[in-house]
Amino acid sequence: MTSISAYFDEYFRRAAADGVRQVVILAAGLDSRAYRLSSPAATTIFELDRPQVLDFKREVLTGQGAQPRAERREIAVDLREDRPQALRDGGFDPAEPSAWIAEGLLIYLPATAQGQLFTGVDSLAGPGSHVAVEDGAPLDEDDFEAKLEEERAAIAAGEEGRPFFQLVYNERNAPATEWFGNRGWTAVGAPLTDYLREVGRPVPGPETEAGPMVARNTLVSAVRA
Numbered sequence: 232m233t234s235i236s237a238y239f240d241e242y243f244r245r246a247a248a249d250g251v252r253q254v255v256i257l258a259a260g261l262d263s264r265a266y267r268l269s270s271p272a273a274t275t276i277f278e279l280d281r282p283q284v285l286d287f288k289r290e291v292l293t294g295q296g297a298q299p300r301a302e303r304r305e306i307a308v309d310l311r312e313d314r315p316q317a318l319r320d321g322g323f324d325p326a327e328p329s330a331w332i333a334e335g336l337l338i339y340l341p342a343t344a345q346g347q348l349f350t351g352v353d354s355l356a357g358p359g360s361h362v363a364v365e366d367g368a369p370l371d372e373d374d375f376e377a378k379l380e381e382e383r384a385a386i387a388a389g390e391e392g393r394p395f396f397q398l399v400y401n402e403r404n405a406p407a408t409e410w411f412g413n414r415g416w417t418a419v420g421a422p423l424t425d426y427l428r429e430v431g432r433p434v435p436g437p438e439t440e441a442g443p444m445v446a447r448n449t450l451v452s453a454v455r456a
Contacts, residue, residue: 251361252328257310257331259279262334268300276301279317327357328358329361330361337365338400341402356455364407365448366451378396407453408449411453417455417456420450423449
């Protein structure tokens, strides 16, 4: 488990301790919190992702005999589609508090889609709701283009097998702390470098491939009164 996942695990526990019994995991992928974290009785975990992703995870975990430790509901929907309606159709109750997780997601969305995602959360989150996101400031445009060129050249030369910079959007709708703070949430941001030091994990230096991205990332949690 990565240090970032540990941050979201602790957030999950805090929300549960505050009485939240609806959890929404956006772009759930292979997230296994419904299986590995203890949840209070009557907790429902809504996992949103594309149908083929949810199908694959279900097949793998079922094949391993894994059983969820809370009521788990799959919401098969592309994040570009009507997520709020899909959640309601799946039994989500906007009148009750909820906890939302967007881990490792925002960099894969253009700024407009990030704004739509935040707006969807804000529209469905009742009083007492929580949200946590991994937020990142864009790289300087010239630096980003240079990274793209380096990656393309490495792949063409057979030195790099998996693209990264070609898959992400170097955009941000707004800092998550500001966006939610301006809409009545109490939002707190922890720079990822500070959090890594706090939990005793190494911080990648600026000369490393991960360093510039880590330095721009902030872990954000917010609570609606």
